[in-house]
Amino acid sequence: MSREKTEAAAAFFAAELLNWYDANKRDLPWRRDRDPYRIWVSEVMLQQTRVDTVIPYYERFMERFPTVRHLAEAPEEEVLKCWEGLGYYSRARNLQAGARQVVELYGGVVPDDKAAISSLKGIGPYTAGAILSIAYNKPEPAVDGNVMRVMSRYFLLEDDIAKPSARTKIERLAASIIPEGRAGDFNQAVMELGALVCTPKSPGCLLCPVLAQCAGRAAGRERELPAKSKAKPPRPELRLAALVEGRGEHAGKVLVRRRPDSGLLARMWELPHVLAPDEAARSRGRAAGAAAFAADARVLASATILADAKAAGVPEAPAVADADDSAASAGAVAAGTSMAGTAGDGRFDALSRGLAEEAGLLVRPVRLWSEEEHVFSHIRWKVDVYLAEFGFFLAGGREAAAGAAGGMAAEPGASYGGPSDADDLPEGWLWIGPEDMASLAFPNVFLRILNDYFARQA
Numbered sequence: 419m420s421r422e423k424t425e426a427a428a429a430f431f432a433a434e435l436l437n438w439y440d441a442n443k444r445d446l447p448w449r450r451d452r453d454p455y456r457i458w459v460s461e462v463m464l465q466q467t468r469v470d471t472v473i474p475y476y477e478r479f480m481e482r483f484p485t486v487r488h489l490a491e492a493p494e495e496e497v498l499k500c501w502e503g504l505g506y507y508s509r510a511r512n513l514q515a516g517a518r519q520v521v522e523l524y525g526g527v528v529p530d531d532k533a534a535i536s537s538l539k540g541i542g543p544y545t546a547g548a549i550l551s552i553a554y555n556k557p558e559p560a561v562d563g564n565v566m567r568v569m570s571r572y573f574l575l576e577d578d579i580a581k582p583s584a585r586t587k588i589e590r591l592a593a594s595i596i597p598e599g600r601a602g603d604f605n606q607a608v609m610e611l612g613a614l615v616c617t618p619k620s621p622g623c624l625l626c627p628v629l630a631q632c633a634g635r636a637a638g639r640e641r642e643l644p645a646k647s648k649a650k651p652p653r654p655e656l657r658l659a660a661l662v663e664g665r666g667e668h669a670g671k672v673l674v675r676r677r678p679d680s681g682l683l684a685r686m687w688e689l690p691h692v693l694a695p696d697e698a699a700r701s702r703g704r705a706a707g708a709a710a711f712a713a714d715a716r717v718l719a720s721a722t723i724l725a726d727a728k729a730a731g732v733p734e735a736p737a738v739a740d741a742d743d744s745a746a747s748a749g750a751v752a753a754g755t756s757m758a759g760t761a762g763d764g765r766f767d768a769l770s771r772g773l774a775e776e777a778g779l780l781v782r783p784v785r786l787w788s789e790e791e792h793v794f795s796h797i798r799w800k801v802d803v804y805l806a807e808f809g810f811f812l813a814g815g816r817e818a819a820a821g822a823a824g825g826m827a828a829e830p831g832a833s834y835g836g837p838s839d840a841d842d843l844p845e846g847w848l849w850i851g852p853e854d855m856a857s858l859a860f861p862n863v864f865l866r867i868l869n870d871y872f873a874r875q876a
């Protein structure tokens with residue numbers, strides 16, 4: 419396209435789009451004022467998440483944290499709880515970290531300066547552009563996936579939008595056509611067109627306000643564009659989780675733990691789980707009857723842990739599964755699930771052994787409860803959940819377990835110092851009942867499992 423043609427097409431695009439937006443924009447809760455904090459929260463929630471899903475979360479969040487100061491001062495647990503179900507929890511943590519920066523550095527006022535706002539935790543070029551243009555009407559582009567799609571089609575841009583260079587090019591183009599005094603409306607208008615008309619799979623060209631000058635449509639390429647190289651599919655992982663049921667004074671409760679302070683799903687609560695060893699992962703879905711993994715002398719068998727712990731004077735702990743016990747109990751696989759998860763395929767043992775080694779937790783898996791899935795951007799978890807009986811925690815927790823894993827066969831029980839009291843859980847572990855679901859934040863997959871479990875117990 420010649421430069422003159424591009425300029426004419428750009429002017430047409432901006433003018434027609436604004437007219438269309440004025441008449442057709444949706445009444446969304448974050449559009450009711452220009453408070454930069456409210457816009458910030460909405461933009462962060464809308465990343466990777468549909469508008470319909472976001473609305474109730476946004477309303478609850480704004481009710482609970484109506485100002486940047488409220489958010490900055492809230493306990494993180496409450497923020498995560500309010501975010502629970504939206505996924506991508508690092509967004510919530512970064513949002514709160516950014517709010518704390520705004521309070522500490524800018525007296526609680528979201529800055530209207532590009533360098534200052536871009537230095538806040540979790541604010542990238544898109545969010546900075548959205549806040550600056552919508553709240554402060556600054557002529558900054560806000561280029562997200564919708565905008566890249568619309569502009570690639572309208573201007574017939576063939577650049578691979580997965581590459582940063584394409585984003586930079588589109589940002590420059592968008593910045594050059596923002597109409598004076600209407601930066602916020604223009605940016606929202608392009609996003610709105612992408613959400614409502616120029617949709618990914620079936621663009622509604624016949625209803626489009628910029629159809630007359632759309633180069634992509636004129637070339638019959640609207641469904642091919644934007645060009646986007648395929649991202650690597652998420653890496654599959656089989657996780658084995660224990661739904662450890664309490665007894666005695668903990669009857670009706672389930673054992674949960676808090677995740678580490680950093681990394682994936684940091685500080686959220688979950689059922690204890692381990693990565694399945696390759697041989698157990700490969701066997702998922704196969705019928706029972708594979709050779710007994712538990713008998714493999716090369717690994718630290720949990721039965722051995724128990725025997726050694728008993729030798730060290732541990733009273734009253736229920737036995738960790740041995741192959742025969744597990745095979746017998748595996749007959750009672752949860753309704754609607756497959757035969758996966760019998761002792762013979764090694765997963766009972768892999769779970770009890772893994773928890774003992776990683777967390778110093780001894781449990782006895784009893785039967786498969788459910789099979790779940792949880793997809794992150796880079797990992798796809800398949801989660802096999804096993805009902806399990808609580809044994810005990812090794813005193814000294816993980817360190818003792820690691821030591822035990824290395825040398826217990828030679829020195830039975832010497833590395834333990836005996837079990838912990840069942841009431842004296844290590845830090846970061848809790849027995850919870852249904853009433854605790856209102857205060858602890860769980861990733862979706864564990865939220866589903868626990869809600870289902872407590873509902874069935876009621």
Ligand code: SF4
Nearest residue numbers: 616623626629632640
């Ligand atoms: S005419 Fe079609 S392809 Fe072009 S911007 Fe409109 S909806 Fe998208």
